[in-house]
Amino acid sequence: NAGVMQNPRHLVRRRGQEARLRCSPMKGHSHVYWYRQLPEEGLKFMVYLQKENIIDESGMPKERFSAEFPKEGPSILRIQQVVRGDSAAYFCASSPPGTQYGEQFFGPGTRLTVL
Amino acid sequence: AQKITQTQPGMFVQEKEAVTLDCTYDTSDPSYGLFWYKQPSSGEMIFLIYQGSYDQQNATEGRYSLNFQKARKSANLVISASQLGDSAMYFCAMREGTAGNNRKLIWGLGTSLAVNP
Numbered sequence: 001n002a003g004v005m006q007n008p009r010h011l012v013r014r015r016g017q018e019a020r021l022r023c024s025p026m027k028g029h030s031h032v033y034w035y036r037q038l039p040e041e042g043l044k045f046m047v048y049l050q051k052e053n054i055i056d057e058s059g060m061p062k063e064r065f066s067a068e069f070p071k072e073g074p075s076i077l078r079i080q081q082v083v084r085g086d087s088a089a090y091f092c093a094s095s096p097p098g099t100q101y102g103e104q105f106f107g108p109g110t111r112l113t114v115l
Numbered sequence: 116a117q118k119i120t121q122t123q124p125g126m127f128v129q130e131k132e133a134v135t136l137d138c139t140y141d142t143s144d145p146s147y148g149l150f151w152y153k154q155p156s157s158g159e160m161i162f163l164i165y166q167g168s169y170d171q172q173n174a175t176e177g178r179y180s181l182n183f184q185k186a187r188k189s190a191n192l193v194i195s196a197s198q199l200g201d202s203a204m205y206f207c208a209m210r211e212g213t214a215g216n217n218r219k220l221i222w223g224l225g226t227s228l229a230v231n232p
Contacts, residue, residue, distance in 0.1 A: 033218065042119075042206055042222035043160075056219060091160060095218070101148050101167055102214030106160035 002027065004094050004107035005074075012113045019079040019086070021110045025094030032075045033104055034067055037089040049075060082114045118142065119207055119223035126228050128197045135182070136192040136226045138207030147211050149190040150220065151181065154204040163205075166190055197230045204228075 005024040013019050025032050030051055035043040045059040049069035060067065064082075069075040079086055089111050093104035120139045128134040140149065151163040166174045166181045174181040182191040194201055204227050208220040 031218065033220075035220075035222075040224075042224045043208075043220070045219045045221070048218050056217075058219070089158065093160075099214055101165055102210055102218050103150070103162060103165060104218070104220065105162065106152075108157075108159045111158075 004029075004092055004105055006090075006092050006107035006110050008110060009108060010111050010113070012115060013082050014115050015083055016081050019082050019112055021077040021079075021090050021092075021112070023075040023077070023092030023094075023107060025075070025092075026096075026105055029094035029096050029105070031095045031097065031099075032069050033093045033095075034075075034077050035091045035093065037091060037109075039088075043091060046077070079112075082112075084114050087112055087114045117223075118221045119209055121207055121223035121226050123226045124224075126226055128194075128228065128230055130199060130230055130232050131196055133193060133195045134197055134228065136194070136205050136207075136228065138190045138192065138223060140188050140190060140207075140209050142188075142209065142211050144211045146213050147209055148214065149181070149183070150208040150210070151179070151190075151192045152206045152208060153201075154206060154225070155200075156203070160206070164192070194228075199230050199232060202228060202230045 032049045034046040037043045047067045048056040064080045066078045089109045091109045093106045147168045149166045153161045164176045164179045178195045180193045204225045206225045207223045
């Protein structure tokens with residue numbers, strides 16, 4: 001049973017470019033979460049999605065960031081016009097529906113570097 | 116105010132000994148869950164153990180146990196018989212409310228554990 005897949009593992013962008021991060025949840029999981037980890041810090045929640053719905057986006061910056069989880073295909077975290085401060089590790093996690101305590105299974109992360 | 120506090124930036128332990136990693140939390144919600152994750156140098160986040168606020172007993176998973184002291188709002192991770200492969204960052208996280216209505220995890224800054232041979 002494959003775990004949570006994220007690609008690319010490493011992404012380098014120049015300021016002003018767009019970054020697209022992909023996440024394929026574990027089989028049978030319909031809940032996806034995105035977190036950001038700045039160097040030397042813990043994770044910060046960004047967004048929680050179910051298929052075709054954004055459930056909680058309270059951690060998403062108001063501008064330049066968007067996320068989707070379409071009916072078919074992976075979840076996408078999109079960052080437009082990247083700036084140096086966007087450099088971080090972005091983790092995706094997933095959980096099955098009806099989980100008793102909401103345990104989240106994490107992918108390996110995408111390390112974004114903005115030059 | 117920090118909702119999850121991990122006061123030990125770095126810890127050392129001798130191989131085969133036990134070590135306790137501290138975590139205190141702050142919430143006014145009577146229902147919550149506490150998680151510990153391990154992040155080795157390779158970067159992935161590995162789930163270790165969970166404790167629910169209403170659980171009567173401390174959680175255990177193999178060599179991991181959680182010392183849950185509700186009145187003190189602490190949820191310390193105990194690793195018994197440390198192994199070299201336990202060297203990693205360890206994060207404490209909290210979910211406020213039930214899993215049915217909130218899935219957002221709030222994270223501490225982590226503790227770096229080094230196991231010495």
